[in-house]
Amino acid sequence: MPDHxxxxxxxxxxxxxxxxxxxxxxxxEELADLGAGNHAVEQFAxxxxxxxxxxxxxxxxxxxxxxxxPEETEHLxxxxxxxxxxxxxxxxxxxxxxxxxxxxxxxxxxxE
Ligand SMILES: [Zn+2]
Ligand SMILES: [Zn+2]
Numbered sequence: 001m002p003d004h005x006x007x008x009x010x011x012x013x014x015x016x017x018x019x020x021x022x023x024x025x026x027x028x029e030e031l032a033d034l035g036a037g038n039h040a041v042e043q044f045a046x047x048x049x050x051x052x053x054x055x056x057x058x059x060x061x062x063x064x065x066x067x068x069x070p071e072e073t074e075h076l077x078x079x080x081x082x083x084x085x086x087x088x089x090x091x092x093x094x095x096x097x098x099x100x101x102x103x104x105x106x107x108x109x110x111x112e
Contacts (some may be wrong), residue, residue, distance in 0.1 A: 014041055018048065018056040027058075042076055049074070060101035064109075068094035085109035 013028035027040050045059040051069040055061050055074060062081035065072040071088060075081040078100070085096035087109040 004108050014045055016041065016048075016056045018052075018054075019051065020054055021056075022025060045076060063099045063101070064088075065097050065099070066092075068092070068096050073074075082107075082109065 003009075005049050013026055014073050015024055015026055017024045025044065027044060038060045041059065045055050045061075049055050059076070061074045061076055062078050063072060064072050064081045066088060069092070073081070073084050075084065078098070085098060086109055088094060088096055093111040095111065096109045098109065
């Protein structure tokens with residue numbers, strides 16, 4: 001039995017797919033530039049949204065959806081989504097729901 005399975009090497013270059021674009025990307029170049037796996041994925045996801053308006057499939061995001069108006073936003077971190085929700089609630093007195101792409105359950109942010 002070999003000590004090292006050569007397919008392990010693929011773990012170091014995560015692949016990101018986007019069904020809306022019908023494309024797949026290999027992040028080995030980004031990894032070489034940025035050094036860290038998660039950071040490269042995060043950076044790629046943010047760049048992808050900046051250019052296309054949506055996140056790739058394999059990235060789980062926090063989505064904040066207003067119950068009172070059509071405003072909604074997507075963030076990679078819970079903090080980002082919560083900050084948006086709190087700010088929106090403060091200015092508009094609307095209620096916002098926070099959903100995570102993978103987790104069940106909803107957090108509601110109420111205006112103060
Ligand atoms: Zn896309
Ligand atoms: Zn609103």
